[in-house]
Amino acid sequence: MTKLQKSIDKRNALIKATIELVNNNGFHATPMSKIAKMANVSPATIYLYFENKQDLVNQTYLEVKTKYTDFVFNTYDENTSIKTGFELIWKRIAEFNINECEYSFFLTQCNNTPIIDEPSRQEGIKHLQPLLDLWKRGKDEGVIKPISDYILYAYSINPISSLMMAQKLGQFQLTKANTEEAFLTAWDSIKL
Amino acid sequence: MTKLQKSIDKRNALIKATIELVNNNGFHATPMSKIAKMANVSPATIYLYFENKQDLVNQTYLEVKTKYTDFVFNTYDENTSIKTGFELIWKRIAEFNINECEYSFFLTQCNNTPIIDEPSRQEGIKHLQPLLDLWKRGKDEGVIKPISDYILYAYSINPISSLMMAQKLGQFQLTKANTEEAFLTAWDSIKL
DNA sequence: TAAAAATGAATGAATATTCATTTTTTTATA
């Protein structure tokens, strides 16, 4: 294990601890000392990897967001019908939300509170371009409603987070059948 | 102005300050001292009205949630068609989100983070009963998709918050036309 | 004049960050 390897392990442990603690206790109840303890590291060590607490949470956000988009667009193929393309992306998003719900929950928190600073938030948004391109093509072909991307997103993508949230709170179970219903509902809401 | 009157004014000022500060800085960066200052009150005074910080934020949440549901169901009439009933409720929710976006944003934060304790969260959920009843009737009549209320909610109601959020971040403008489109999209996603 | 409400200053606990050392790793030399 090289020096670089070892460093990355520590950094990963710190990011993992941050996610877990912020998810369970909220950012306000997540002191650096607890993060250090959970990552099996001295508090001082955190500052070798991150400037300060804000930097730690910003970097954690971007890291998770990258994992998310990498996964989501990994199987995407531009050369399909609009519906198929949308289905590919949507189902990957759902899969990510179900299988990596720690990551998803963390992202939801970041997206709905001022814990991330604005530049990091902007950076995180960029990654969605392929989906926006697909929608543009869909609108041009008259397959997708000619409405704001924000509305399309709010109706077809964000509900996945809501369902993940409900599942986390134990109010609801995201089964295979449910997921299929949810997909069809998403498609119904944006198709022409 | 009676004693009770005066007290209520202070309590309201404290709740208002809490909402504003939590919205702008996040719960983690909202100390009691700042809340007191913004409400023109001594820090010690907060403790005449609230047990502690957690109690303050819980009560703020319930207060806002009550304002929300009072407004949302105020014009509701059970004796209409499913679609009309849904439209009545949906448009009031949208109106609230547009006109009282400070309240909406605060609720969104509370719904997506662990800053509210569980009993208060449960309490807040109860208020939605009329909508759930409407959906039940709609399913029985074969007008609404026979799927989980959580899915119906995620697709037809939660997107309003997402759009409010996008608007708050200045990415998007919720105009009258947009709102109408959004309503139709909501209906499309739950109707049979 | 008694009771209630409000206050500013004090208190003590938490917390982010820094610092003086120690431990580990790398490099240079024989």
Next chain:
DNA sequence: TATAAAAAAATGAATATTCATTCATTTTTA
């Protein structure tokens, strides 16, 4: 290869600040 010096990484304890909460007084109300 073995060894020692240098560099890098890691640490636990210290620091200085911030913060929630309390308390002794003062102000307002009844």
